Amino acid sequence: MEGGCTCRNVRYRLTGGPLIVHACHCTWCQRETGTVHALNAMYEAERVEHIAAEPEIVDTPSASGKGQKIARCPRCKVAVWSNYPGSGAAVRFVRVGTLDDPGRCPPDVHIFTSTKQPWVTLPPGAKAFVEYYDRNEVWPEEAQARWRVLREKMKQ
Secondary structure: OEEEOOOOOOEEEEOOOOOEEEEEOOHHHHHHHOOOOEEEEEEEHHHEEEEEOOOEEEEEOOOOOOOEEEEEOOOOOOEEEEEOOOOHHHEEEEEHHHEOOHHHOOOOEEEOHHHOOOOOOOOOOOOEOOOOOOHHHHOOHHHHHHHHHHHHHHHO
């Protein structure tokens, strides 16, 4: 899959499928994206290949107080992914809306639904959590195996 910003200055290619796709309904994501939730596909950084221009990295406050780094196009300022302190530079939370075909990454799980807008209706059977969840109970085994490799790399 490929994607990029609106002006096509920043372009990227993804290798394989995401670890998981989060629809985050927290009020912070609502404010940051200007919509009802953020839709992020989690990828190992080495699975996100830059194919045109480098984004600028913008340090941004977050609800946790630890901040996040948002990769934005230096021209059109569209956010293409974020890095959060918990996984640092090792994991990119790719903004699904920047994919050329965002329909290929529907949400696997809805998180922080305690602050979901009341008029947003989740599909029947959707995995949804009031806050967050236990990775071992939600992620498929293949994604958990990839995560274990990532955790080892983050320790180095």
